[in-house]
Amino acid sequence: RRDEPPARRDLSTRWDGDRPARVHTPNGSSITGRHAEDGAWVYHLTVGEVEHEFAPGLTATCWGYNGQVHGPTFEGVEGDEVRIYVTNRLPVATTVHWHGVFLPSGMDGVGGLSQPVIQPGETFRYAFPLRQNGTFMYHAHHDEMTQIALGLTGMFIVHPRRDPRPVDRDIAIMLHEWYVEPGTSRPDPNVMSDFNLLTMNGRAYPGTDPLVVGHMDRVRLRFGNLSPMDHHPIHVHGHAWKIVATDGGAIPEAGQWPESTVLVPVGATRTVEFVADAVGDWALHCHMTHHVMNQMGHDVPITTGIDSE
Numbered sequence: 356r357r358d359e360p361p362a363r364r365d366l367s368t369r370w371d372g373d374r375p376a377r378v379h380t381p382n383g384s385s386i387t388g389r390h391a392e393d394g395a396w397v398y399h400l401t402v403g404e405v406e407h408e409f410a411p412g413l414t415a416t417c418w419g420y421n422g423q424v425h426g427p428t429f430e431g432v433e434g435d436e437v438r439i440y441v442t443n444r445l446p447v448a449t450t451v452h453w454h455g456v457f458l459p460s461g462m463d464g465v466g467g468l469s470q471p472v473i474q475p476g477e478t479f480r481y482a483f484p485l486r487q488n489g490t491f492m493y494h495a496h497h498d499e500m501t502q503i504a505l506g507l508t509g510m511f512i513v514h515p516r517r518d519p520r521p522v523d524r525d526i527a528i529m530l531h532e533w534y535v536e537p538g539t540s541r542p543d544p545n546v547m548s549d550f551n552l553l554t555m556n557g558r559a560y561p562g563t564d565p566l567v568v569g570h571m572d573r574v575r576l577r578f579g580n581l582s583p584m585d586h587h588p589i590h591v592h593g594h595a596w597k598i599v600a601t602d603g604g605a606i607p608e609a610g611q612w613p614e615s616t617v618l619v620p621v622g623a624t625r626t627v628e629f630v631a632d633a634v635g636d637w638a639l640h641c642h643m644t645h646h647v648m649n650q651m652g653h654d655v656p657i658t659t660g661i662d663s664e
Contacts, residue, residue: 381564386427403444410562417506426509448472452496455602458483466497504544523572553646596629
């Protein structure tokens, strides 16, 4: 049992070289940047096709960042100057939008409005200060219906210099939905309803890593939702949490209340915190029943070939 709160994390110290990751992304990774001589933090993202496994036996050709779906969780610290080099290895143009992040218009990543699109083979440099802290996202903002549907999304987390609410476990989960027609090799971006696959960090059970925490750990879960069409009511068993922040900022304690389900709207983030005070194995899932079961409906052929009987 942890009777004392975790020590306050002070991120005001400068590092030489790489900075350690602070957030765990199940089935994924973090990109924390490298400290340049001029004091900026430098990041590299490469956009390209990825052969991605959603679950054992279910693989499709998607689009991702740095060879993974979804892209690595971006981690920075409030006050940092960042430079992010984005190289396009797709056969079509793209851009990157830093969703919810306050920055100059020219760095906002909307092709044809705030920047020229990044053509195949080109590299674009995004440079801006991190003026706020919180849980944000990044995604393609050119031909969005296709590029987001094929997986071009990721979490973008900015830590405060001093964390006023330190936790033992800090976990990021990106929600997404897809339509993979049985017998085809890639998701169909033209589908606007009847999605047959819900994923957390690009994976579906039983391909998902468990969230392992200690008894009485203080746990922070950061949910992001860049699904094409659906909101997701994420439900935890055996516990209740409080929503402590959105992508618009922290929620004062007087405005928080306990519940066991948080609705994560399309294009939004929700950050919840709780104490893991109940020992055991507990489910965490979207409470839309078709999303709980994915394609395991009765007498419906499914892409993994499982006998649903």
